[in-house]
Amino acid sequence: MHKAAAAPLAGVPELEAIPGRDLFEVARYLIPMQASLVQGCLVASGIPAVLADAHLMQTDLLLAPALGGVRILAPRDYLDQAQAVLAAFERGEFALGEDADVGPA
Template sequence: MHLSSDMLNAALAGTPEEARLPGRDLVEVARYLIPLEASLVQGCLAASGIPAVLADAHLVQTDLLLAPALGGVRILVPEDHLQQARAVLAAFARGEFALGEDADVGGE
């Protein structure tokens, strides 16, 4: 059986481990195999006022074949923003951040 990147991303993002980093209040809220998707979600979180950082993004970008072995790019947020971040992730999954065909993105 061949799994597409969308299926793997869904599997990783659907059940993220709430891995606490030693000495920090950051909590893992999602994982993505494709670094660009993780950056996009990080941007949506930041636009919603949630400080979010990417972990392992540069390592995965160096060699995409490492992504499954590393578990993808992790998105980390402060623990006190966890519920709000989950709501933003759910909104992203529903397509609420998608731009319409007629969206003005500032092009000339």
């Protein structure tokens, strides 16, 4: 990767570029449903995030640790915003309260 292209990633060494694409790994989860939930929060926040390897993990969850789990990928232009959303998710800002109205019963 070119030095100038890697500059935005200097503070977040765990981000990896996907060869041939402008997508970077922003998170990784062993449980596909959890990865899907986080990806949904990213998309709801306006980040075009996608899942990689989710179907592979769902076929056999025992393979998840060996294969590294489900990756959430986002374009370079959204990396800072994605990190902020992930931090908010970890703080519980996307959690619904017990009295949340989720539709008709």
